[in-house]
Amino acid sequence: MCSFRPTSLINPPLRTGADGHHAYAAGPRTPGRERRRRHAHRRNRLRRSGRRDRLLLWVVGVGAVLDALARADPSRLLVVGVVATVWLTAWGLSLRTVLGVLGQDIGVLRAVAVYSSAVFANNVTPFGQAGGEPFSAYLISSETEVEYETGFAAISSVDALHFVPSLTLGVLGLAYLGTSVTLGRQLTLVAGVVAALAVGIPLLGYYVYRNRERVEHAVGRVLTPVVRRVGSVVPGVEPLTEAEIESRIEAFFLDIDRVATDRRGLALALGYSALGWLALAASLWCSLWALGYAIPVAVAIVAIPVGDLAAAMPLPGGLGGLEALLVLVLVTLTSVSAPVAMAAALVHRVATYFLPMVLGGGVAAVIATD
Numbered sequence: 001m002c003s004f005r006p007t008s009l010i011n012p013p014l015r016t017g018a019d020g021h022h023a024y025a026a027g028p029r030t031p032g033r034e035r036r037r038r039h040a041h042r043r044n045r046l047r048r049s050g051r052r053d054r055l056l057l058w059v060v061g062v063g064a065v066l067d068a069l070a071r072a073d074p075s076r077l078l079v080v081g082v083v084a085t086v087w088l089t090a091w092g093l094s095l096r097t098v099l100g101v102l103g104q105d106i107g108v109l110r111a112v113a114v115y116s117s118a119v120f121a122n123n124v125t126p127f128g129q130a131g132g133e134p135f136s137a138y139l140i141s142s143e144t145e146v147e148y149e150t151g152f153a154a155i156s157s158v159d160a161l162h163f164v165p166s167l168t169l170g171v172l173g174l175a176y177l178g179t180s181v182t183l184g185r186q187l188t189l190v191a192g193v194v195a196a197l198a199v200g201i202p203l204l205g206y207y208v209y210r211n212r213e214r215v216e217h218a219v220g221r222v223l224t225p226v227v228r229r230v231g232s233v234v235p236g237v238e239p240l241t242e243a244e245i246e247s248r249i250e251a252f253f254l255d256i257d258r259v260a261t262d263r264r265g266l267a268l269a270l271g272y273s274a275l276g277w278l279a280l281a282a283s284l285w286c287s288l289w290a291l292g293y294a295i296p297v298a299v300a301i302v303a304i305p306v307g308d309l310a311a312a313m314p315l316p317g318g319l320g321g322l323e324a325l326l327v328l329v330l331v332t333l334t335s336v337s338a339p340v341a342m343a344a345a346l347v348h349r350v351a352t353y354f355l356p357m358v359l360g361g362g363v364a365a366v367i368a369t370d
Helices: 031-062 062-070 074-101 108-123 128-144 150-177 185-210 212-234 242-261 263-290 298-310 321-333 339-370
Strands: 014-016 022-024
Touching: 014 108, 031 062, 062 074, 062 108, 062 339, 074 150, 074 242, 074 263, 074 339, 108 128, 128 150, 128 321, 128 339, 150 185, 150 242, 150 263, 185 212, 185 298, 212 242, 242 263, 263 298, 263 339, 298 321
Parallel strands: none
Antiparallel strands: 014 022
16 A cells, blocks of 8 residues: 655655556646646647647658748748738638627727637637637637627637638639549549538528527527536636526527628628638748749639638647648649648748737737736
C-alpha cells in the first residue's frame, strides 16, 4: 500500500496503469485546475493539427515547398494580406447587418473586431463553426450587451447564410470546369458531396423553418437537462430553471425568425457573405500569383468551398485538412505541382487563419477579462 503525504496535493503520486505507463494520480478538481486542464487539452489539439500540417509537408516535400516560398514576391504577398482583410471586413459587415436586424446597431470597426473574435473561437475548437458558436455567442453578447441567445442567433444566422454563396459558387465553378477539364475520381467524389450539400442544406433549412415549433420543443427537451446539469457543476454559474431555459430557447428561435423574414437585411447579409467568399478565392489566386503562377479564377472559386469541407472534421479551424483539400483541387485542375500548391495553400492560410487568430485572439482576451 502506498501512503500519501500532505505534499501529494502539490506533487501527486505516480500510479501505474494496465499498459505499464506511469501517470500522476488525479488531485482535487479545483476551478483553477479545471481551467488549466481545458487549456492543456486545447493546446494538445492544436499540436496534433500542427503535426498533420508537418506530415502533409513531408509527403509533398519540405525542400520543394521551401524553394517555392523563397521565390515569392514580397509586394504580391502584401496584396494577399490586403485581400484577406477585405474578407474579414465583409463577413464582419454581415454580422453587423444581422445584429442590426435584431435591434443592435454597432459600428463597422467594432463589428469586424467582434467577428474576428468569433473566427478565433472557430479556429481553436474542433468542428470549426459548430464547435466555436457557443463561445462566439458569449463573446458577441459580452461585447454588444445583447442577451446570450440573441448573440447565438446572430452568429448562427451568419454561419448559415455563408453556406448559400459558398455552395452556389462551388456548384457554378464545378459546372464550368466540368465542361473543359477532367475532374478525376477524387474530385468527382468531392463534387458529388458539394452538389448533395447544395440540395440537402436548403431542403433541411426549409423543413426546419416550416416545422420550427416542433423543432423548438425538441431542442428544448434535449437541451434543458444538459443546461441544468452544466449550471449545477460549473462554479459561479447559477442553474437556470426549466421555465427560464424554455424562454431562452423560444427567444433564440424568435430571433432566427426575425432574421429569416427581413428580406432587405437578408439580402444585404448574403451580399457581404458572397463578397467575403470571393475575397477568399482572390486570396488563394493571389497566393499563387505571388509565387509566379496564374490559374483560372474558376479553379480558385471551386477550391475555397471544397477546402471549407474540412470544417466538418474534428480539427481546430480545419487545420491540416483544409490545406490537403486545397492541394488536391489545385493539382487536379491545373498544371501546378504539389509543392507549389502546398506553398500557395500555406501563404493563403497564413493570411486567412493567423490574421483573425492574432486580431480575434486579442479581442477575445479583452472581452473575457473585461
